[in-house]
Amino acid sequence: MKAKFIIPLILFLVLVGFLAVGLNRDPHEVPSPLINKSAPAFELPQLADPKQSFTPASMKGQVWILNVWASWCVACREEHPILVELSKAHVAPIIGLDYKDKRDEAMALLASQGSPYLLAVSDANGRVGIDYGVYGVPETYVIDKNGIIRFKQIGPVTMELLNQKIYPLISELNKS
Amino acid sequence: MKRFLLILLVLFSAAGTLNKAFGEEATPLADDPVVEQRLISISEEMRCLVCQNESLAGSRSDLANDLRQEIRTLIKEGKSDEQIRTFMVERYGDFVLYRPPVKPITWLLWIGPFLILLLGIAGLLIYLRRRNNEMVRTDLSAKDNQQIDALLKANEKESSHD
Numbered sequence: 001m002k003a004k005f006i007i008p009l010i011l012f013l014v015l016v017g018f019l020a021v022g023l024n025r026d027p028h029e030v031p032s033p034l035i036n037k038s039a040p041a042f043e044l045p046q047l048a049d050p051k052q053s054f055t056p057a058s059m060k061g062q063v064w065i066l067n068v069w070a071s072w073c074v075a076c077r078e079e080h081p082i083l084v085e086l087s088k089a090h091v092a093p094i095i096g097l098d099y100k101d102k103r104d105e106a107m108a109l110l111a112s113q114g115s116p117y118l119l120a121v122s123d124a125n126g127r128v129g130i131d132y133g134v135y136g137v138p139e140t141y142v143i144d145k146n147g148i149i150r151f152k153q154i155g156p157v158t159m160e161l162l163n164q165k166i167y168p169l170i171s172e173l174n175k176s
Numbered sequence: 177m178k179r180f181l182l183i184l185l186v187l188f189s190a191a192g193t194l195n196k197a198f199g200e201e202a203t204p205l206a207d208d209p210v211v212e213q214r215l216i217s218i219s220e221e222m223r224c225l226v227c228q229n230e231s232l233a234g235s236r237s238d239l240a241n242d243l244r245q246e247i248r249t250l251i252k253e254g255k256s257d258e259q260i261r262t263f264m265v266e267r268y269g270d271f272v273l274y275r276p277p278v279k280p281i282t283w284l285l286w287i288g289p290f291l292i293l294l295l296g297i298a299g300l301l302i303y304l305r306r307r308n309n310e311m312v313r314t315d316l317s318a319k320d321n322q323q324i325d326a327l328l329k330a331n332e333k334e335s336s337h338d
Binding site: 027030031032033034100125126127130131132 | 225238242269
């Protein structure tokens with residue numbers, strides 16, 4: 001009657017397996033439905049010069065990065081030096097989407113910490129953020145030459161993520 | 177003491193009339209109750225992405241506020257409930273819906289419990305059949321029957337003595 005002990009043991013191990021996988025997942029990482037879809041169009045005033053506007057269409061033909069940030073966002077400060085590092089690597093231009101922020105505070109932050117952005121635009125009422133499915137700032141999108149979102153990071157970009165995912169992805173997208 | 181109570185009474189009633197004088201009727205939060213009703217029925221079925229255990233209708237997070245406002249605008253634009261749901265799913269994924277849609281990736285989720293039930297029933301049937309087979313039928317001999325009768329009788333006598 002070994003089965004009497006083996007069957008519950010197997011059931012228990014299966015349960016432990018499911019829990020081990022399930023509990024190690026981050027429930028805040030929701031798979032984005034925008035992956036492999038066109039980056040939503042928008043037209044927003046530039047942070048540095050609100051008279052000038054920016055549209056994602058102007059980035060066609062190059063791989064670029066859209067980074068959603070705000071001066072009130074604590075995790076963004078943590079991420080900031082890594083973005084500066086990324087911008088120094090000159091692999092892809094970074095556009096900053098300043099999400100629901102005050103212009104002067106955002107400008108002050110960029111002035112004191114250095115700006116990793118080719119340019120930043122301000123999404124004062126967060127309407128563009130909704131189109132991009134933003135729910136936890138910072139968020140980072142890698143967009144290919146045809147304007148298609150290839151990767152989305154929710155939460156701060158880390159050095160590890162840059163090396164393991166973002167750099168390889170950008171060089172792969174640049175080849176095509 | 178009586179005078180004290182009287183003063184208290186006068187004070188309270190004065191406060192009451194004051195309240196009436198200065199109190200204002202609460203203004204409704206939204207201008208259109210029909211829109212608001214639809215907003216509630218849609219957003220109750222949606223998850224707030226910032227505080228995931230709350231519905232979009234109940235959450236007080238900033239994003240939930242914005243999204244409710246967005247839904248309000250969509251309702252006023254004459255969009256159907258289905259179109260609004262699609263709008264949300266296109267941006268935030270099926271995760272915003274409390275009722276996951278039936279599609280290949282969610283088949284296991286929908287059918288899983290019934291599969292487990294079927295497995296359980298099958299297991300039970302197999303177990304019962306096996307137990308039935310294991311039980312050996314023993315035929316009693318005439319001598320066994322006599323012995324049983326004797327024991328039963330003895331037992332009956334004993335209990336009638338009590």
